[in-house]
Amino acid sequence: xxxxxxxxxxxxxxxxxxxxxxxxxxxxxxxxxxxxxxxxxxxxxxxxxxxxxxxxxxxxxxxxxxxxxxxxxxxxxxxxxxxxxxxxxxxxxxxxxxxxxxxxxxxxxxxxxxxxxxxxxxxxxxxxxxxxxxxxxxxxxxxxxxxxxxxxxxxxxxxxxxxxxxxxxxxxxxxxxxxxx
Numbered sequence: 001x002x003x004x005x006x007x008x009x010x011x012x013x014x015x016x017x018x019x020x021x022x023x024x025x026x027x028x029x030x031x032x033x034x035x036x037x038x039x040x041x042x043x044x045x046x047x048x049x050x051x052x053x054x055x056x057x058x059x060x061x062x063x064x065x066x067x068x069x070x071x072x073x074x075x076x077x078x079x080x081x082x083x084x085x086x087x088x089x090x091x092x093x094x095x096x097x098x099x100x101x102x103x104x105x106x107x108x109x110x111x112x113x114x115x116x117x118x119x120x121x122x123x124x125x126x127x128x129x130x131x132x133x134x135x136x137x138x139x140x141x142x143x144x145x146x147x148x149x150x151x152x153x154x155x156x157x158x159x160x161x162x163x164x165x166x167x168x169x170x171x172x173x174x175x176x177x178x179x180x181x
Contacts, residue, residue, distance in 0.1 A: 001044075001045075001048035001052075004044040004047075004048065005041070005044065008037065008040055008041050010043055011037070011040075012033075012034075014036040015033050015037070016030070056111070136165045136167065136168075136169045138153075138155060138164070138165060139169075140155075142155040142157055142158070143155065143156050144155055144156075145162070148164060148174075148178075152164040152165070153165070154174070155171075157171075157173075161174075162174045162175050162179045
């Protein structure tokens with residue numbers, strides 16, 4: 001813009017100088033020449049103003065595009081960080097659940113094994129008890145009529161009473177409430 005003014009000013013000075021040297025400067029020619037110079041200066045100023053406005057608008061648009069791009073990148077980075085944090089939290093939650101389930105299963109298995117061991121121990125104790133209550137041979141001529149809950153043979157006595165033999169071979173009569181017949 002400065003160059004345009006300089007050229008315009010130089011041209012004007014040359015025109016005026018040429019007219020003055022010739023000595024035929026007419027006031028009307030001078031007025032027309034000044035008017036033309038003024039018009040040319042105004043057109044140059046308008047052209048420079050339009051170029052400055054176009055350049056400013058382009059810079060403004062470029063700055064806006066850069067700002068929008070930075071916002072989009074920041075949002076994408078934030079979203080990615082949120083997704084990563086959520087995935088980490090979900091993974092930790094799943095691992096905690098898996099660990100808790102494994103501990104629960106292990107506790108249940110241990111409890112079941114203890115229960116089975118206790119049941120086996122009780123069954124073994126019953127078996128040992130049954131073996132301890134082994135049938136003792138009856139030396140009498142009484143008739144065997146069945147077995148009681150512990151597996152001992154129940155005999156029918158001469159007068160209708162029911163009895164079982166103890167480990168030492170003695171007769172133990174059953175009360176009427178516990179009789180089988």
